[in-house]
Amino acid sequence: MSSKAAKKKPRAPRVSKKLAKQPEKSVKGKAYATLVAELRSLLKGEYDFIANTANFSALVYNSLPDVNWAGFYFLKDEELVLGPFQGKPACVRIPFGSGVCGFAAKQCETVIVPNVHEFPGHIACDVASNSEIVIPLFDGERVLGVFDVDSPTLKRFDDQDAEGLNELVTVLVAHEEGLDQ
Ligand code: SME
Numbered sequence: 660m661s662s663k664a665a666k667k668k669p670r671a672p673r674v675s676k677k678l679a680k681q682p683e684k685s686v687k688g689k690a691y692a693t694l695v696a697e698l699r700s701l702l703k704g705e706y707d708f709i710a711n712t713a714n715f716s717a718l719v720y721n722s723l724p725d726v727n728w729a730g731f732y733f734l735k736d737e738e739l740v741l742g743p744f745q746g747k748p749a750c751v752r753i754p755f756g757s758g759v760c761g762f763a764a765k766q767c768e769t770v771i772v773p774n775v776h777e778f779p780g781h782i783a784c785d786v787a788s789n790s791e792i793v794i795p796l797f798d799g800e801r802v803l804g805v806f807d808v809d810s811p812t813l814k815r816f817d818d819q820d821a822e823g824l825n826e827l828v829t830v831l832v833a834h835e836e837g838l839d840q
Contacts, residue, residue, distance in 0.1 A: 685819065688822075688823070694719070701715075716729050729806075730745060733803060734764060760805045763793035763805050764805050767802055
């Protein structure tokens with residue numbers, strides 16, 4: 660290679676206008692990105708399931724504004740059984756399919772409830788709760804349980820919360836399965 664060619668500056672990558680104009684992350688999106696980074700650092704090198712799910716609950720509960728409960732229910736013999744959480748003491752066992760948690764687990768999908776008083780079969784653990792979001796946890800196709808977050812404010816949760824919380828839960832499950840190594 661000639662010295663002239665060696666000194667040639669690399670050409671800047673071409674970015675199509677369409678790609679370059681991708682919308683910036685919203686304030687909420689950025690907050691969830693920060694939470695994902697914090698979660699990764701909390702999980703780093705630790706594989707105790709109870710410790711990690713307890714810290715996960717504490718991280719979400721103390722970081723999201725306007726939340727009065729955040730925690731796990733794990734599927735055991737057709738029942739969701741209370742796991743690590745933050746907030747007031749909660750009902751310990753929820754039959755698969757019952758309440759918002761059981762519904763989300765059965766449907767295998769995230770459920771956002773703008774007003775829990777209008778959700779048929781809602782299970783009230785804390786009378787202060789007015790809205791709720793429930794994210795199922797999967798091992799492949801199999802439902803392991805759910806992560807539940809409650810708020811005293813009506814319509815507290817939206818699609819960005821669903822996206823952010825799903826990302827957090829996905830990072831947790833991938834870590835527990837050793838897929839992030
Ligand atoms: N509201 C949930 C029960 C769990 S508590 O909110 C902590 C439900 O309807 O499944």
